[in-house]
Amino acid sequence: MKGFSILLILIFIFSPLFTFSQQQQRDISVGTVIIEPSPPPPPPPPPPGGGGPGPIVTKAVFRGKAYPLAFLTILKNGEVAATFFAKETGLFEKELSGIAGGTYNFSIWAEDKEGRKSVTLSFTVSVLSGMTTVISGIFISPTIELSPVQVERGDPVNIFGQVFPESQVDIFVSSQEIVKETQAGPGGEWELKLDTTPLEIAEHYAKARALYGEGEQSSFSQTLSFLILKPGALVCKGADLNFDGRVNIVDFSILLYFWGQKTPSNICADINFDGIVNIIDFSIMMYYWTG
């Protein structure tokens, strides 16, 4: 959201570029500072009953990039104002009519074909009475998923999701700053097989951002966490140190054998993988005790 705020500020900086055409149409670009050309204005509605001025129509038009056939939701002041699907190209356009002039807080998010959600973009727009306000350049953030969410160091974590087709996707991994890049396919799917060898044994986070064309940039995706475990850790079965399905005196005797050892040769004896076999491992064992 921070990046998005900066972009909104940029929009204000670039506000002289907004076109206030003679055809009562106003264009606002959201998500990037690219001002898209406005389509020709629709012909004026035929006057009812012939003669007299037509009704004053106030409209907001939302236009931008999501994923092929993404399911989009627009909120107006926190309430659902429209739901619709993006085109197969990933582009979308939605017109909200029947709204009064005024300042609105609009939000928009997308759900991809797997039900994963983008982050929600929110922006405040002044809709002028009797005009069509076009909010263009909306670039919905990528969706993101991790699999598996815990691995032994050295095993890959697949990071994937959906985005506007053919976008470049930058993946940011923290707490160690690692930035990887991948390219989305024609269907908008993107994937990165992250090599976890350089990562510390700890919890890490991943998020993604998309770039398209010349400088169009989405906001960040949701941030997801994953856990890097010591190699061999996933082989262990918690407090069941001899893998017989029970936690009992046999496991306790194994624990005692390695008691006080740092990095024990039986890595499973260090049940919580904190580097030492001690009272904490014992209390975990008591918790899972089956007798």
Ligand SMILES: [Ca+2]
């Ligand atoms: Ca056992």
Ligand SMILES: [Ca+2]
């Ligand atoms: Ca321990």
